[in-house]
Amino acid sequence: MASGPAAVRPPLRFVLCGAVDDGKSTLLGRLLCDCRQVFADQMRKVEEDSRRWGTRGDQADLALLVDGLRDEREQGITIDVAYRSFETARRRFIVADAPGHEQYTRNMATGASNADLAVVVADARKGILPQTARHTRIAAMFGIRHVVLAVNKMDLVLWDRSTFEAVADGYRSLARDAGVEQLRIIPVSSLTGDNLTCRRESAAWYSGPTLIEHLETVDVESSIERESFRMPVQYVNRPSPDFRGYSGRITAGRVAVGDRVRLSPSGAETVVESIVVWQGARERAERGDSVTLTLASEVDVTRGDVIAEAFNPPGVTDQFQANLIWMSDRPLVVGRSYLLKIHSREVTATVTRIKYRLDVSRGSRLAGATLSLNDLGTVNIATNRPIPYAPFEQYPGLGSFIMIDPINNDTAGAGTVNFALRRASNIRWQDFHVTREARQELKLQRARCLWLTGLPASGKSTIADLLEKRLHAEGHHTYLLDGDNVRHGLNRDLGFTEADRVENIRRVAEVARLMVDAGLIVIVSFISPFQSERAFARGLFASGDFSEIFVDASIEVCAARDPKGLYARAMRGEIRNFTGIDSPYEQPANPDLHLDTEKLGPEECAELILRRLV
Amino acid sequence: MSGKGESSGRTDRSSAHWLSALESEAIEIIREGAVTAARPVMLYSMGKDSSVLLHLARKAFWPARPPFPLLHIDTTWQFREMIAFRNRMVVEAGVELLVHVNREALEAGADPFADGSERYADVMITEALRQALDAGKYDIIFVGGRRDEEKSRAKERVFSFRDAAHQWDPKAQRPELWSLYNTRVQQGESLRVSPLSNWTEADVWRYIAAEGIPVVPLYFAKKRPVVEREGQWIMVDDERMPLQPGEEPRLLPVRFRTLGCYPLTAAVESGADTLEAILAETLATHDSERRGRLVDHDGDAAMERKKRRGYF
Numbered sequence: 001m002a003s004g005p006a007a008v009r010p011p012l013r014f015v016l017c018g019a020v021d022d023g024k025s026t027l028l029g030r031l032l033c034d035c036r037q038v039f040a041d042q043m044r045k046v047e048e049d050s051r052r053w054g055t056r057g058d059q060a061d062l063a064l065l066v067d068g069l070r071d072e073r074e075q076g077i078t079i080d081v082a083y084r085s086f087e088t089a090r091r092r093f094i095v096a097d098a099p100g101h102e103q104y105t106r107n108m109a110t111g112a113s114n115a116d117l118a119v120v121v122a123d124a125r126k127g128i129l130p131q132t133a134r135h136t137r138i139a140a141m142f143g144i145r146h147v148v149l150a151v152n153k154m155d156l157v158l159w160d161r162s163t164f165e166a167v168a169d170g171y172r173s174l175a176r177d178a179g180v181e182q183l184r185i186i187p188v189s190s191l192t193g194d195n196l197t198c199r200r201e202s203a204a205w206y207s208g209p210t211l212i213e214h215l216e217t218v219d220v221e222s223s224i225e226r227e228s229f230r231m232p233v234q235y236v237n238r239p240s241p242d243f244r245g246y247s248g249r250i251t252a253g254r255v256a257v258g259d260r261v262r263l264s265p266s267g268a269e270t271v272v273e274s275i276v277v278w279q280g281a282r283e284r285a286e287r288g289d290s291v292t293l294t295l296a297s298e299v300d301v302t303r304g305d306v307i308a309e310a311f312n313p314p315g316v317t318d319q320f321q322a323n324l325i326w327m328s329d330r331p332l333v334v335g336r337s338y339l340l341k342i343h344s345r346e347v348t349a350t351v352t353r354i355k356y357r358l359d360v361s362r363g364s365r366l367a368g369a370t371l372s373l374n375d376l377g378t379v380n381i382a383t384n385r386p387i388p389y390a391p392f393e394q395y396p397g398l399g400s401f402i403m404i405d406p407i408n409n410d411t412a413g414a415g416t417v418n419f420a421l422r423r424a425s426n427i428r429w430q431d432f433h434v435t436r437e438a439r440q441e442l443k444l445q446r447a448r449c450l451w452l453t454g455l456p457a458s459g460k461s462t463i464a465d466l467l468e469k470r471l472h473a474e475g476h477h478t479y480l481l482d483g484d485n486v487r488h489g490l491n492r493d494l495g496f497t498e499a500d501r502v503e504n505i506r507r508v509a510e511v512a513r514l515m516v517d518a519g520l521i522v523i524v525s526f527i528s529p530f531q532s533e534r535a536f537a538r539g540l541f542a543s544g545d546f547s548e549i550f551v552d553a554s555i556e557v558c559a560a561r562d563p564k565g566l567y568a569r570a571m572r573g574e575i576r577n578f579t580g581i582d583s584p585y586e587q588p589a590n591p592d593l594h595l596d597t598e599k600l601g602p603e604e605c606a607e608l609i610l611r612r613l614v
Numbered sequence: 615m616s617g618k619g620e621s622s623g624r625t626d627r628s629s630a631h632w633l634s635a636l637e638s639e640a641i642e643i644i645r646e647g648a649v650t651a652a653r654p655v656m657l658y659s660m661g662k663d664s665s666v667l668l669h670l671a672r673k674a675f676w677p678a679r680p681p682f683p684l685l686h687i688d689t690t691w692q693f694r695e696m697i698a699f700r701n702r703m704v705v706e707a708g709v710e711l712l713v714h715v716n717r718e719a720l721e722a723g724a725d726p727f728a729d730g731s732e733r734y735a736d737v738m739i740t741e742a743l744r745q746a747l748d749a750g751k752y753d754i755i756f757v758g759g760r761r762d763e764e765k766s767r768a769k770e771r772v773f774s775f776r777d778a779a780h781q782w783d784p785k786a787q788r789p790e791l792w793s794l795y796n797t798r799v800q801q802g803e804s805l806r807v808s809p810l811s812n813w814t815e816a817d818v819w820r821y822i823a824a825e826g827i828p829v830v831p832l833y834f835a836k837k838r839p840v841v842e843r844e845g846q847w848i849m850v851d852d853e854r855m856p857l858q859p860g861e862e863p864r865l866l867p868v869r870f871r872t873l874g875c876y877p878l879t880a881a882v883e884s885g886a887d888t889l890e891a892i893l894a895e896t897l898a899t900h901d902s903e904r905r906g907r908l909v910d911h912d913g914d915a916a917m918e919r920k921k922r923r924g925y926f
């Protein structure tokens with residue numbers, strides 16, 4: 001069949017942004033309408049809604065076509081990014097309509113992360129606002145090289161050329177400073193539709209393309225020829241002993257059957273045996289394809305490894321510099337552990353240093369001890385395990401990451417890798433000759449960590465004490481880490497805020513890990529109320545080295561036992577953040593051992609642990 | 615407003631390229647959900663989106679089978695052809711099928727004709743879904759939602775967080791960047807995952823045609839017995855449907871753009887009895903597909919309200 005007009009380009013994903021009230025929603029509504037992408041029933045609905053919420057008297061308020069959430073219509077603002085598909089005879093578009101309010105900047109980042117181009121809307125009367133600058137810098141940080149500035153509401157300045165030029169000049173220097181490579185500036189009126197899809201004849205001083213013409217023809221593809229093959233392994237597909245495939249989406253380059261590839265971080269080299277797809281196989285595949293590869297030799301590959309061209313594999317690091325946008329209400333805490341997800345690999349990471357915070361409207365660098373909601377900054381990050389990576393500029397798929405707060409699982413930050421601070425190979429974990437195996441052998445035992453969690457007064461300390469006595473009597477080498485005792489020394493500097501509680505657990509877990517490495521049987525007696533923290537602790541140990549023991553008693557029973565009188569004080573309000581009273585305790589979902597201390601005595605509990613877990 | 619028709623079939627090469635990009639993205643999403651889930655499940659409603667979803671799941675894990683069961687929320691009022699289709703597809707795909715019916719409500723006499731569409735859907739779909747999800751303790755739930763369906767859905771994330779009460783808080787969505795999905799949940803919480811987020815209705819039909827995916831015959835125009843109610847054509851699928859005085863079913867060539875419970879799903883008059891004709895009709899149509907869903911007309915922001923409560 002005919003392939004249509006010669007100028008057909010691959011679909012364009014763009015983000016629409018700019019300060020609130022500059023007219024983004026109206027612009028998009030008008031664009032959809034003029035490209036005849038609005039269904040009749042949707043239009044009837046908008047006319048109805050306009051009478052209720054509209055800002056344009058009896059006229060249909062086209063912004064209501066895109067402001068979808070109830071709160072958005074009620075408040076007349078855009079809260080979250082909306083995705084819209086539309087097409088013209090020449091191209092197909094996916095637009096992310098981003099909110100303008102500063103408090104929703106993180107949603108703008110969401111929209112920018114998957115866009116190839118940004119359309120920034122500015123009100124001709126107001127010019128470049130701080131939020132215009134912020135959006136431009138975020139767009140640049142997320143690798144958007146093409147920007148269009150739509151100078152909107154030109155009808156309100158009577159299409160005055162010098163007003164337009166003043167805004168354009170101001171924006172040009174901002175764009176240069178932010179690192180925008182390709183810039184196009186177009187005067188428009190979203191209200192009348194001029195220069196969106198049809199030209200404003202009376203403003204002949206503007207001779208450039210209309211917005212839609214530009215969007216239809218702009219070329220944003222980066223060349224695949226200059227890339228090396230990279231595919232993060234997402235999933236190991238092993239339905240039977242005789243098939244072992246590695247599934248993933250190719251983030252860069254091409255691959256063909258017979259190509260030599262290298263696994264990262266292990267460095268093992270092998271050959272692509274086949275490219276498996278549904279009910280068959282292919283000879284080659286390229287960037288963007290989801291495939292399953294089989295490899296010629298038995299190599300050890302897990303999720304999070306990267307399969308790459310053998311002669312040019314990606315770097316591996318555990319410390320790098322990155323640009324970071326903070327998206328959580330809870331400010332970034334330097335030194336705290338977060339989960340970091342980069343391509344398909346999840347590791348634990350800490351920000352070791354904030355180099356500077358960015359003043360987004362001026363582009364200047366500020367000193368800062370933290371990043372708060374919507375702040376942008378440049379930071380150093382250390383990970384607990386080495387990761388295959390690439391600078392974001394070279395390989396966006398290997399250089400972008402998110403940070404997750406382990407306390408509440410929020411996506412707290414998003415960043416792009418600038419460069420590695422040192423290659424992981426230089427700082428490999430120092431292997432000493434006396435190993436853990438040697439140490440535990442000398443002690444005639446298997447080292448492990450027994451982690452007791454439960455409400456205050458549930459019986460953890462009593463059981464832990466009995467358990468250690470029994471182990472000791474049997475000739476084992478043990479150590480007991482008790483929550484209260486640790487707070488007198490190692491963790492004396494920590495209080496009871498959430499950040500401190502996390503740090504408290506992190507230190508204890510790390511100490512327990514070192515002691516297990518020393519060959520000891522470590523008993524930890526810690527309230528550890530949060531699932532995520534216990535999961536973090538477990539994550540530090542090899543499987544089988546860590547057992548979670550739930551010391552269970554109802555809050556009523558604990559409060560009645562109350563050996564230290566703490567419940568009574570908490571209930572009188574004399575102690576704040578007391579677990580079980582005004583701070584939650586999350587019960588373990590799948591503990592290795594569940595002890596019901598309302599039915600079992602302390603001796604029986606200790607006995608059970610010995611029998612089941614040691 | 616008219617005239618999207620001129621663009622149909624114009625650029626076969628670019629459209630094939632686009633479909634393959636959508637497919638790769640969806641497969642990536644399905645794999646990511648499955649590998650990070652403790653208990654994944656895929657909702658299956660026999661609609662065209664479900665059919666595409668199941669097809670993609672089979673592709674994602676080939677040569678293995680999808681590592682999760684399908685879950686059908688059975689209201690007992692689906693079109694009969696849909697159930698026959700379901701039973702056939704489950705065998706073909708070799709997947710486990712779980713069926714859940716809100717028995718208590720049924721025994722208490724829930725009835726789409728007597729109750730009104732909103733109350734009925736609330737009980738037999740939303741409530742039933744909640745029961746099934748609670749019982750199965752699923753943490754990743756694949757659904758067939760598309761952002762072009764409706765305005766509040768246009769704002770929903772691909773991995774959309776639900777609290778322990780299955781509620782969606784549109785104002786507190788997790789930022790979702792690149793294809794780095796945050797799949798972490800705590801006990802009782804879950805994620806609704808929509809691999810078809812970026813697809814349009816036309817993409818779905820193009821893909822069905824390109825891949826030869828089986829769909830329920832009700833999508834194709836045929837003479838069917840219908841009655842007119844509030845300006846919409848409702849099919850008389852079985853004898854449970856009470857006819858109003860003077861109502862006489864007529865045989866008209868109709869088809870369905872979406873499928874659900876027959877009393878709540880309106881047909882459109884159409885002669886489109888091939889995939890090509892359906893695609894042409896989709897591209898030229900003046901109304902959005904949700905117009906055929908009576909539930910969505912129940913009031914303003916109906917969809918968002920339902921989703922806040924856990925409707926899918």
Ligand SMILES: Nc1nc2c(ncn2[C@@H]2O[C@H](COP(=O)(O)OP(=O)(O)O)[C@@H](O)[C@H]2O)c(=O)[nH]1
Nearest residue numbers: 020021022023024025026055063153189190191
């Ligand atoms: N006169 C005029 N008004 C406009 C134009 N574009 C938007 N507006 C009005 O500016 C206000 C804010 O627009 P809206 O699209 O909601 O802005 P958003 O917050 O950027 O989405 C509304 O009252 C619009 O009707 C324009 O080109 N000319």
